[in-house]
Amino acid sequence: MDNLTTRHKDLLKMLLSEEDYKSMNYYSSILNVSPRTLYSDINAINCSIKNFHMEVDRKPGQGIKLVGNLSEKMELLHSLSSSKEKEQTFSTKERQLEIARLLLVEEKTISYQKLSDYFLVSKTSIAKDMEVISSYLNEETVSIQSNKKGTKIIGTEVQMQYSLKVFTNLLLEENKCLAEEDFFKVGPKILKKVYPDKIVEMAFKISNDIENTLNVDLSDHYLKSLVVTLIVFIYRISKRNHVYFERNFVFEEIKTLETYLIAKSILEVIAKELNIGFSESDIDYLNRQLMAHGLKPKIKNEAETKKYREIVSGIIKEMSTVMHVDLTKDQKLFDGIIFHLIPMEYRLKMGLRIQNPLLNEIKTQYSVTFSATWYVMAKVEAALDITLTEDEVAFIMVHFQAAIDRNMQVKKILIVCPTGIGSSELIANKIKRFLPSQDIVEVVPMRKVYENDIDNVDLIISSVQLDINKKPVIYVSPLVTNSDLKNISNFYADIFYRDNSLENGIEKYSFKHLSEVLDMDFIFAGRSYNSKEECLMEIIKAMEEKQEVYDGFKESILEREKLGTTALESGAAIPHASPETVKNSKVAIMTLKNFIRWDNRYVNTIILICIAKKDIHKIKNILSEIYQIVENKDNINHLLVGKKEIEIFEVLGGVVVD
Incomplete structure (x- = not known):
């Protein structure tokens, strides 16, 4: 019985005096501990009274009861009575751990006097115990707070x-x-x-x-x-x-x-x-x-993944072509996609949907990689007979983006202003055109720069003064002038040895890749439609009549629309067709006289992207230029809205042949 604490023995005595089952709350209220603590006590008690052929029995809805015959109970009671109940049952270290348990596990507010009475030691000893416990605390842990009511711990859940x-x-x-x-x-x-x-x-x-x-x-x-x-x-x-x-x-x-x-x-x-x-x-x-803890998935065996290997090798090769970076030797990418693909096929065939918590951020800040992933995953849909969702595509995109980061010199750039919106958005929209398309540009409020680790940030552009020394910072005016843009371009070149420039200090649009897939037959200006179906059907009909597409073209566009909205906050929608259904690459553009509802947003501009399988290597550059146009309302209004077909064609780099 020596391994039992005073509380254990008190509980045993109470159980010995009861003939019926009593609830845990009944005993916990008397002993001033939680029912959860009593469960642990009962385990310890049962281990100690095995030699007496007894046990504390638990019955759901009824409570607990000490089970044993009268002679066994008498023997147990005699053993308890003969022990020195007043002797200290805790060593100094055990006492300190028990105090820590009361504070952390039970979250009790405790007093030195009650602890002194409970452990049968002086208040001075308890005070020394608290000093030892406090020595283990730091900025990452909780802290101890004492007042008239007693001593307790405080801190965030992460600290707890x-x-x-x-x-x-x-x-x-x-x-x-x-x-x-x-x-x-x-x-x-x-x-x-x-x-x-x-x-x-x-x-x-x-x-x-x-x-x-x-x-x-x-x-x-x-x-x-x-x-x-x-x-x-x-x-x-x-x-x-x-x-x-x-x-x-x-x-x-x-x-x-x-x-x-x-x-x-x-x-x-x-x-x-x-x-x-x-x-x-x-x-x-x-x-x-x-x-x-270093947990990263690994492939179990080739037999299990045999049917996926050829598929994954194919989409990695295609993504390498699209993004202009060789990802084919990246084993981590290969394993990661296969590991995701196997349960993904099961989920989609069983109709189970998962949500990606960063879907909106991914669509906004990784728009090119996200759209490119849609394209290369088209063959996965066909091979596995599944229909992808935006969330699943976003998860796959993460693997591709991580591989791109590993294999390219991707720069991570923060745009900072006091609120993280407004002027910073303006800065971001203007400077993105003068940075390599693979660079990651993120708009953040000023507080986020101080709250998070910026070790992986390469450059900070800010409209407010920052107390940052370990990373390069360039300051610009809230309205970001042409002089600011030139400074950014020169600053970037000096740091990263790139040659980005502005011609004559005037912002220049360049759509050399987009212009290659423009066709006057597929530009529709100032139309008056009331639904996205009407808009899509006119463009689809024109494509079919000109025999630029294969069977299944219309279905691939409409199916994609069911999976998630292609409408952007800027007022543009960018639907796209499966490459397998496109004969000759084209980008169709339609502007509307009035905004219409496109799923959960309102748009007045539609850009239908139709890239043939043979031109898959052009997707990245075409997408980059399209996203330059649709990234904000000002660009759309400046370049497209209110213009005639010929004006749109020319402003986007199309050359009219007499």
């Missing part, structure tokens, strides 16, 4: 979970569970003294499932860390505590999407088992923890 991991590792250390091999043998028993059995078992099982699902072999060190992370995370989720924090820069956020679906599936299992909900931030937080 980090602190619980520190506490849990100290608990394992105190129980001589130092080596990783010991952790998997005796760790569960130790952890169940603090956390509910179900959560501990769930964490070990999920860790094992992750290794099998991703086909990875984590080192014992990382696996132990992952189990502790999951126990803490699941425990906090079970108590309805959720993580909330600001998102990082988009170019950093998309890196996490490779394991996003794994984190989401883990949370779905947890939510189902514990009958609780979870937030998008919870997925994001868990996903970051998975990535921190």
